[in-house]
Amino acid sequence: MTPKIVFDNVTRRFDLKGGSFLALDRFSLDVADGEFVTVVGPSGCGKSTALNIAAGLLKASGGEVTVDGKPVEGPGPERGMIFQQYALFPWLSVRDNVEFGLRIKGEPPARRREIAERFIDLVGLGQFADALPKTLSGGMKQRCAIARAYAVDPVILLMDEPFGALDALTRVQLQDQLLETWSRERRTVMFITHDVDEAVYLANRVVVMAAGPGRLQEIIEVDLPYPRTEEIRLSPEFTAIRNRVWHAVYHQQPAQSHG
Amino acid sequence: MSAASAKPRTASSGKAERGPAMDFASLGLNIVGVAAGVAIWWALTGSGVVGLPRPPEVLARFIELLGSGQLLRDTVASLARVLTGFLLGVLLAIPVGFAMGWYKVARALVEPYLQFFRMIPPLAIIPLAIVTMGIEETPKIFVIFLASFLASVVATYQGVISVDRTMINAARVLGAKDFTIFRRVVVPASTPFILVGVRIGLGSAWATVVAAELIAAQSGLGYRMQQAQLYYDLPTIFVSLFAIGILGLVMDRMLQAVERRLTIWQERI
Ligand SMILES: Nc1ncnc2c1ncn2[C@@H]1O[C@H](COP(=O)(O)OP(=O)(O)O)[C@@H](O)[C@H]1O
Ligand SMILES: [Mg+2]
Numbered sequence: 001m002t003p004k005i006v007f008d009n010v011t012r013r014f015d016l017k018g019g020s021f022l023a024l025d026r027f028s029l030d031v032a033d034g035e036f037v038t039v040v041g042p043s044g045c046g047k048s049t050a051l052n053i054a055a056g057l058l059k060a061s062g063g064e065v066t067v068d069g070k071p072v073e074g075p076g077p078e079r080g081m082i083f084q085q086y087a088l089f090p091w092l093s094v095r096d097n098v099e100f101g102l103r104i105k106g107e108p109p110a111r112r113r114e115i116a117e118r119f120i121d122l123v124g125l126g127q128f129a130d131a132l133p134k135t136l137s138g139g140m141k142q143r144c145a146i147a148r149a150y151a152v153d154p155v156i157l158l159m160d161e162p163f164g165a166l167d168a169l170t171r172v173q174l175q176d177q178l179l180e181t182w183s184r185e186r187r188t189v190m191f192i193t194h195d196v197d198e199a200v201y202l203a204n205r206v207v208v209m210a211a212g213p214g215r216l217q218e219i220i221e222v223d224l225p226y227p228r229t230e231e232i233r234l235s236p237e238f239t240a241i242r243n244r245v246w247h248a249v250y251h252q253q254p255a256q257s258h259g
Numbered sequence: 260m261s262a263a264s265a266k267p268r269t270a271s272s273g274k275a276e277r278g279p280a281m282d283f284a285s286l287g288l289n290i291v292g293v294a295a296g297v298a299i300w301w302a303l304t305g306s307g308v309v310g311l312p313r314p315p316e317v318l319a320r321f322i323e324l325l326g327s328g329q330l331l332r333d334t335v336a337s338l339a340r341v342l343t344g345f346l347l348g349v350l351l352a353i354p355v356g357f358a359m360g361w362y363k364v365a366r367a368l369v370e371p372y373l374q375f376f377r378m379i380p381p382l383a384i385i386p387l388a389i390v391t392m393g394i395e396e397t398p399k400i401f402v403i404f405l406a407s408f409l410a411s412v413v414a415t416y417q418g419v420i421s422v423d424r425t426m427i428n429a430a431r432v433l434g435a436k437d438f439t440i441f442r443r444v445v446v447p448a449s450t451p452f453i454l455v456g457v458r459i460g461l462g463s464a465w466a467t468v469v470a471a472e473l474i475a476a477q478s479g480l481g482y483r484m485q486q487a488q489l490y491y492d493l494p495t496i497f498v499s500l501f502a503i504g505i506l507g508l509v510m511d512r513m514l515q516a517v518e519r520r521l522t523i524w525q526e527r528i
Binding site: 052055056057075076077079080081083085087088089090091092100101104105132133134145148149152 | 423425426428429430431432433434435439443444447448450523524525526
């Protein structure tokens, strides 16, 4: 089966005063259709850079990302994105936030409302449809952002530390909700996190990246069954994989110099 | 959340947290403060220590000017100038501010003029304006226009450049193109800044009109004070000053109410 997303030697430099900075160096990765991939690595290793290039928000300096074989040239409706800072539009109600993408798609009002209603209910914000974001907790804001992304029906979800700002309990709830929706609808998910436990709990495969320059370090298979449960989280198998990922993240060799 | 804390805030935002009981108490204190001020004024002027008119004289003059219709005519004349100049200034400032925030080229072209004219007090333009535009309404309105334009354009520009990048990216991944992003994200996100600029603009428009009328006018509150000065008519000067202060306060409160309505979505920490 052909992969859904292909990173082919993706390189990104940022221009700085007096030179350029290599943020991502020849990053290659295949993500299969319907796969849940998590990406971990030290801060500054190029995780967001890679994800933003796949989203079409950032251009690669070298190499390319293809989705279904087509090179990414900008954002597209088949790729939804969730940000750590929620990025809701604070002047719009939950409902209007969720309808934002539908309006751009040109859906008629009645249909917009119907679709928005469905996803607002899905994330459990039914009672808050007319509330402004400022009245919501962090977890509810992120659920609203998730509903907004789902509403335009993307086949790929790109998530950049989406639960990074939430408390531990809310985080676990949202992880389980996300997994549940994913099991049902089988979107392809690329999920960045700095939390090793979260990376292992969610993923089919954990991609470990290294810094200086940002690059791929190791890919670790997580052969634990879904649905993931409390027991799995506490099992010795989970702990073993978690330790491998931990080791890969925190005991990295310094970068090899090339050319 | 550092971006949120940089957002402009109305002076009233702290007050909203306190209960209505507190509001009543402070309203009561306001009234007590004003009454005490009038009492002190009365006591000082009544004993003849200070050569200023006493409150009853000012009140009598107020009733007289109101009855003759002169106060109303002067007020309308001043207000008409302020509102014309102010509206023209704000209507031009908003698109120019947006263009500067959105297009680097526009910013580079306009910025030197803006920096330069900001350093010149609008009143300093009056002599030039009178020479080139005559002594009719045009030069006064022009100066007020300039004052409110300069105040609002900077605020609008600031608003546009401080729109959260992530919010723009969120709109882009939802399929929004440049124009939609501008209309549905940049404009609403910068409204709080623009409104702060509009309020500052109105303040400086009001300050400018009175000064402009002192120099060259045949009507208006500033002109009335100028005339009264010639005849040592202190009560009329007092009435005009009160009118200017109260009208300014009322307009500012009205804008503040509009501002609160339009920015109700803002997170206030
Ligand atoms: N716009 C930019 N200009 C300059 N440097 C940048 C820019 N964006 C990211 N970087 C740098 O690139 C590196 C990788 O950034 P990022 O992908 O955000 O890392 P991560 O998400 O893994 O923490 C960092 O060192 C960061 O400072
Ligand atoms: Mg990041």
